[in-house]
Amino acid sequence: MQPFQLPEFYLPYPARLNPAVESAREHAKEWSYEMGVLGPGSVWTEEEYDAHDYATLCAYTHPDSPGPVLDTVTDWYVWVFYFDDHFLELFKRTGDLAGAQRYLDRLPLFMPADPAAATPEPEHPVERGLADLWARTVPAMSPQWRERFAANTAALLDESLWELVNIEAGRIANPIEYVEMRRRVGGAPWSSDLVEYATGCEVPAEVARSRPVNVLRDTFADAVHLRNDLFSYQREVQDEGELSNAVLVFQDFFGHDAQTAAELVNELLSSRLYQFDHTAVTELPVLLEEHAVPPEGRLAAAGWVKGLQDWQSGGHEWHMRSSRYMNKGAPRYSPSGLGTSAARVLPTPQNLGFGRLRSYRHVPFRRVGPSLLPEFDLPYRLRLSPHLDHARRENNAWSRRMGFDAPGALWTERQLHGFDFPLCSAGLDPDATPHQLVLSSGWLTWGTYIDDWFPRVYGPARDAAGARAFARRLPAFMPVDLGPVPPPLNPVEAGLADLWARTAAPMSDRQRHGFHRAIAVMIEGMAWESANAAQHRLPDPVDYVEMRRLTFGSDLTMFLSRIGYEKQIPDAVFASRTLKSINDAAADCGTFLNDLFSYQKEIEFEGELHNIVLVLEQFLGVSKERAVETTGRLMSLRRRQFEHLIAVELPVLCDRLDLDAEARAALDAYLDELRDWMVAILNWHRDTSRYPEAELVRARPSPRGLPSLTGLGTAAARLFAERTS
Numbered sequence: 001m002q003p004f005q006l007p008e009f010y011l012p013y014p015a016r017l018n019p020a021v022e023s024a025r026e027h028a029k030e031w032s033y034e035m036g037v038l039g040p041g042s043v044w045t046e047e048e049y050d051a052h053d054y055a056t057l058c059a060y061t062h063p064d065s066p067g068p069v070l071d072t073v074t075d076w077y078v079w080v081f082y083f084d085d086h087f088l089e090l091f092k093r094t095g096d097l098a099g100a101q102r103y104l105d106r107l108p109l110f111m112p113a114d115p116a117a118a119t120p121e122p123e124h125p126v127e128r129g130l131a132d133l134w135a136r137t138v139p140a141m142s143p144q145w146r147e148r149f150a151a152n153t154a155a156l157l158d159e160s161l162w163e164l165v166n167i168e169a170g171r172i173a174n175p176i177e178y179v180e181m182r183r184r185v186g187g188a189p190w191s192s193d194l195v196e197y198a199t200g201c202e203v204p205a206e207v208a209r210s211r212p213v214n215v216l217r218d219t220f221a222d223a224v225h226l227r228n229d230l231f232s233y234q235r236e237v238q239d240e241g242e243l244s245n246a247v248l249v250f251q252d253f254f255g256h257d258a259q260t261a262a263e264l265v266n267e268l269l270s271s272r273l274y275q276f277d278h279t280a281v282t283e284l285p286v287l288l289e290e291h292a293v294p295p296e297g298r299l300a301a302a303g304w305v306k307g308l309q310d311w312q313s314g315g316h317e318w319h320m321r322s323s324r325y326m327n328k329g330a331p332r333y334s335p336s337g338l339g340t341s342a343a344r345v346l347p348t349p350q351n352l353g354f355g356r357l358r359s360y361r362h363v364p365f366r367r368v369g370p371s372l373l374p375e376f377d378l379p380y381r382l383r384l385s386p387h388l389d390h391a392r393r394e395n396n397a398w399s400r401r402m403g404f405d406a407p408g409a410l411w412t413e414r415q416l417h418g419f420d421f422p423l424c425s426a427g428l429d430p431d432a433t434p435h436q437l438v439l440s441s442g443w444l445t446w447g448t449y450i451d452d453w454f455p456r457v458y459g460p461a462r463d464a465a466g467a468r469a470f471a472r473r474l475p476a477f478m479p480v481d482l483g484p485v486p487p488p489l490n491p492v493e494a495g496l497a498d499l500w501a502r503t504a505a506p507m508s509d510r511q512r513h514g515f516h517r518a519i520a521v522m523i524e525g526m527a528w529e530s531a532n533a534a535q536h537r538l539p540d541p542v543d544y545v546e547m548r549r550l551t552f553g554s555d556l557t558m559f560l561s562r563i564g565y566e567k568q569i570p571d572a573v574f575a576s577r578t579l580k581s582i583n584d585a586a587a588d589c590g591t592f593l594n595d596l597f598s599y600q601k602e603i604e605f606e607g608e609l610h611n612i613v614l615v616l617e618q619f620l621g622v623s624k625e626r627a628v629e630t631t632g633r634l635m636s637l638r639r640r641q642f643e644h645l646i647a648v649e650l651p652v653l654c655d656r657l658d659l660d661a662e663a664r665a666a667l668d669a670y671l672d673e674l675r676d677w678m679v680a681i682l683n684w685h686r687d688t689s690r691y692p693e694a695e696l697v698r699a700r701p702s703p704r705g706l707p708s709l710t711g712l713g714t715a716a717a718r719l720f721a722e723r724t725s
Contacts, residue, residue, distance in 0.1 A: 003234055004247075004259040006330040007266040008350045009227070010273055013309045015317035018059035020067040025055035027071040028078050035132065036125035037082045043089045044082065051323040054078050060314030061191075062198040062307070072136055073198050079129040080156070080187055086126055087160050088240070100161055101656070107157050111150045115139050141197060144205045152190040155577070159185035169648065171243065174637035176588065177581075178249045179222060179542055184577070185244070186228070188221030195311060201303030206291050211524065212283035213301075215543065219276035220308045222542060224315055226269040230262055231325035253633075264620075267355070268541070271619065273312070274356040275540040280305050282531070286468075358618060359538045364607030368624060370693055371599050371613075374632030377639050378589070380679040383430035384423075387437045391422035395441040402498065403491040404445065410452050410491075415699060418689030421445045427680025428557065429673070439503055440560065446495040447522070447553045453492050454526045455606060459533050467530035471523045478504065478519060480512045503560075511563060518555040525550035529610050537609070544615050545588065551610070552594060554587035561673045568666035570657060578645060578653045585642040586674045590681045592635040596628060597685040605696050639678070646671060 018024070029049070032038040038046055058074040065073060091100035110119050110131040115138050122128035138146045159181065173181060183189065196202045207213055229236075229246040236242035246268075250261035284305070288298050320327050349355070385391070396417065399405060405413045425432075425440040432440060458467040477485045477493050478500035488494035496519075504512050525547050532539055539547070549555070562574060573579055595602075595612040602608035612634075616627040654664055689695045 002326055002328060003238065004262045006230060006327070007263050008348065009266065009316065010270040010353050010355070011313060011316060011351050012273065012277070012353055013313040015060055015313040016063035016310070017056075018063045018065060018070055020065075020070050021055055021059035023067055024059060024070045024074045025053075028055055028074045031075050031132075032078055032082075035079075035129040037078060037129060042125070043085050052081065053318075053322055054081065056321065057315070057318040060317045061311040062195070063310055063314065065198045069198055069200075072133070073194060075129070076133055076137070076194060079126070079133060080190070082129070083126050083157070084160075086124075091160075091164055095164070097161070097164060100164055101652075104157050104161060108150070108154050110134060111153060113143070113146060113150070137197060142202060142205065144208060145193065145196060145202055148208070149190070149193040152193055155184045156187045156190045159577075171644075172252045173244070173249055174634065174641060175249055175253055176545055176634065176638060177585075177641055178244070178246060180581075180584075182225045182229075182244065182246070183218060183221045186221065186225040188224040189217055191224065191311060192217045192220050192308060195307040196304055199303050199307040201300040201307065203301055203304055204288075204291075204293050204297035206297075207287055207293065207301070210287055211528070212279050212287045215279045216276060216284070216305065216308065218542075218546075219272045219279065219540075220312070222272040223269055223276065223312060226265055226272065227316060227319065230265060230269075231319040231327060233258070233262070234326040235324070253637075267619070270350075270353070270355050271540045272542065274353065274359070275543055276308075277353075277356075278537075282535075290472075359540075360536055362536070362538055362609060362614070362618065364536075364609075365604060368600055368604045371596065371624070371628050373596055374629060374635075376593065376632075376682055377636040378679050378682055380675040382427055382679050382683050383676065385426040385430045385432055385437050387432070387434040388422055388426040390434050391425060391437045391441045392420070394438045395422050395445060398438075398442055398498075399445055402446075402495040404449055404495070406491075410449060410456055412699070415689070415695075416445075418695065419445075419448070420684070420688055421448065423687060424680055424684035427683050428677050429561070430676060439499070440557075442495070442499050443503070443556065443560075444553075446492070446499055447556065449495065450492050450523070451526065451551070454530050455533065455608065458530050459607070462534035462536075464527075464531040464534035467534075468527045471527040474523050475516070475520060478516055480504075480509070480516055482512075507563070511566070515556075515559055518559040521550045522553050522556055532609055538615060538618050539610065541615050541619050544610065544612065545591075548591045548595075548610070548612070549584060549587040552587065552591045554583075554590060557677065558583055558587070558674070561670065561677070565666045565670045568663050569670065570659070570663065572657055573653065573659070573663075573667065576653055578649045582642060582645045582650070582671070582674070585638045585645065586678055588638040589635050589642070589678050592631050592638070593678075593681055593685060596631055596635075597691045599624075599628075600693060601691055601696055605700060642674075 029038070032049065036042065038044060038049055054077045055074050058070060058077055062070060062073055087100070087103070090096070091103065106120070106123075106127065107130060110122070110127055111134050112119060115135060119131050120127075122131055138149070141149070203213055226246050233245055233247045237245050237248050242248075246265045247258060247261045250256060250264050251258060254261065254264070256264065284301065288301060293301070319325050320330060399416055400413075403409055405411050405416045411419075421444040422437070422441040424444055425437055429436065429440060454467055454470075458464070458470075474493065474496060477488070477497040479485060482501070482505060485497045486493075488497055500519075504515060507515065528547055529551060566574075592612055599611055599613050602611050603614055608614075612631050613624065613627045616622070616630050617624060620627065620630070622630070650667075654667070659667070685691065
């Protein structure tokens, strides 16, 4: 018996079959015997291999690839599925963590940056197949692509260990953790790189690491994995005892039965595909124009996007046909071949994608009232700097010099004093020197001021172009070489120029580049929010969570904390997936906490769209109260995941990197700073005057009360004020 009926899928692209499918099938089987994937000692029988039918998968997912290219791509997929089952038999079923680590440590040796470099002698079919495929594939691609593909292949292999650790612990991931980890372990980012090879359309290097391209990769990956989880639930969860499946994760978190959880997973799958479409149409063209990508590069980007679309439709068709998956009774929309026209199902709102319209139906400025906040699971001791009063005096004086509370500015003097950003800084870094605390207070003040600036200046006129132009101007005020800056035209530019000069001067060039990026991504995130506001579009839940870390300034404050430990802690620790996951879990605690406290301010008084409570209301179709409760539970699980990573995964990383006692002590101190960070944010939100209803009513601007803003991109805001007064 199937555990649930497969839901109706959003299928925007038709599935097509590559005519070279038969030759790819013959080639792949011959190659499999040559590599040892089939034959004595294999984890597959030939009957099982034939039933899986990887040639059909690749022929559907790469319908336009030439025959020899399709052969190579098919061999890659045989190899990756064989690895998955080989690792299952050797390590997941036996629980051999040490053996799994040794197995995984050898595989990157077969992916040298120089294709002509020597590799070790392969010891089993996975190593033999990887060495052969690497040598056949990478000569046709650029060094930049090789680097990306090697990294994604290594991530795909290494994250199998994460699944193994969770199986051993009997632990089911929380939804945010699961989506991000499934993206790494599921192989779809790896598949998106192979699409570049299969289509002959390599993404231009100048935009390959940009937000729109990363979002296209991530949404593609999430949709592939969520679809796979629906089809593979019976085999993975019921037959193999896997815990890494989105349906199971949603059952556990929401308390749903399997059918309801499957429907919700399908809703998230559709949302990720809507985000893919939205990014391809609204963000990618702007990106290519801004970087002046030549016509051949634009064609390559478009060809890659089309290749990802082909993969989605082809992957779905293969899941419908393969014996590897649960597919009985699934709705079919695009049968192909002689005599199938009568079998085609009529289009429905779901498979046509009408669900995307929900993102545009939010009514702004509706009365929501204060929220009943949940109990916060932050069991850390609050410590405050003894230099708090000094920082308050200095920050107030500095803010006046920058013009933050000048007549016509965003804030009044009363608001600035009541917001009390030094209180937050005093908890974030209770051991800071007076100078460090003053700088930290200034960054928090400036970061909040610019966060208010974008919606107040560009929101009323929905001026996304003006917001983007303003964002692109700001890097000029933080020169990495500490050179001259343009004359500031407004408090945002003045504050950034002053803070950058005082903070970056003692840093090394490398630190300045890192700090510059931390600020730049925050500014880019605020421009992203302005673009959503201009379209009146509620963001996709996954995109929101990931972008909110940037707009909240988490990278900026965490980078400042990290600098003090760079001499004792190796770069490999900060670059690791484990520490990134720790930082992200802490960041989510901060962002969710902020969204809970600021819900009334943003939704009722400002007409905002970017709040996790509102996003969950829309996505789950629940009340504000239920969304608040769900946000609180997510925050608690992310905090517990933070400690789980420290207790379970971090020691493995430290042993793997052979960290000495000094490095481990420094790492412990850094983690304590993250705990300070979380509890300090909670303390500040409870005491600041930024969120109580009485203060919001007092500060509500009348039409004539809009600030008389000046500077690049502010004309539309002034015009709006005049027309509405």
